[in-house]
Amino acid sequence: MVLKSPGTAEGAAGLAAILDRPQEASLAFDFDGVLSPIVADPGLSRPYPGVVAALGRLAELAGSVSIITGRPVADVLRLGELGELAALEHFSIFGLYGMQRWDWGSRSVVSEPALPGVAAARAELPGLLERAGLRGVSVEDKTMSVAVHTRRADQPQQAFEALREPLRELAGRHGLALEPGRMVLELRPPGIDKGHALEAIAEQHRVRAVAYFGDDLGDLAAFDAVERLREAGLAGLKVCSGSDEVPRLAERADLIVDGPPGVLEFVEGLNERLK
Structure with a gap:
């Protein structure tokens, strides 16, 4: 399977670092619009077929794999059909932009106090x-x-x-x-965004490369975090799950893929190169 190449030098360096040292890389994904198609009723959202299994394989090859979403963690666990993926040590879910976190060890949700x-x-x-x-x-x-x-x-x-x-x-x-x-x-609450969650993951796992896959305006903060981490010496890759509704994100991305099917194709390509 051909792995789509980033269109920027920084993105190409980020992908090269992930391929070179996957155990020192952290890859994070939004849920809606990235792993799951956008639907009119959020309660009917489901992962794109095959994407959960692909993430499971990636989590066994990379340093860490995460979902960072605006949804509560309970929604992702209920709708995401994650199965054994949620029990993997190197897999995590950050819900409500990082105000909630799924703890795989205790199999419980850890939350910040509500304002x-x-x-x-x-x-x-x-x-x-x-x-x-x-x-x-x-x-x-x-x-x-x-x-x-x-x-x-x-x-x-x-x-x-x-x-x-x-x-x-x-x-x-x-x-x-x-x-x-x-x-x-x-x-x-102000001051809470996906960028802070991504930086916390990078620090926790002490990685040398990060990648973030997003589709919406809320993902711009995560793209900002990738750029800050680059300035700190890490390699980084920003991937936009393409949407005509959010051109600002596509303009900031190193790589644009065709929605959840494109995300699946890219992850499967990574898995082929890393195994």
Whole structure:
């Protein structure tokens, strides 16, 4: 199987370092849009066929493999069909942008304390959405954050734009940050992002190379982290699971693949080269 080559010198160096010393490399993946196709109802999300098995093989070859997602860890365990993968020592799940972590040793979820502002904002959301009069908008309660989805609205993009400022004002009043994504607006604690989670993984495993696979605006922070780690002397690779909805991520990537099928193809290519 041909392994797709990065389009930047830095990305090519990152991939070369992973291939040269896989046990000193950490590879991290977003869930939705990367391992799982985007669907209108987040509760119906499932991994792309074959991707979990491919990650399992990669986790046996690389220093560490992780999922870093905005979803709660429990969602990934329930929807991800991870099976034995969740029990591997070098596999980890960071949920809610790093506020939750799956501990393989105790088989339990370790969580940061939830901010009171999340509950306060959540309580105000029904009234705000009712006043907006937008049909098909849904709220996802993640306990430590709350997300408003517009993908099933009559006019998804218009609903997204109409809610952006009211939700930003609501988040600000309760000490939260508003983070936009692919037809979703999430209210969560400030200063928490996927980049910090990726850097924590790199430090924990003392790796010399990192790769991150993302598809949405929330993954820009992880791309930032890859660049900071490069400046610190590590090799790094930024992979965009291609989407016309998020051109900003593609512009920052070293390599663009064709959605979850492209992610699977790339991981399988890695596995072939590393075994």
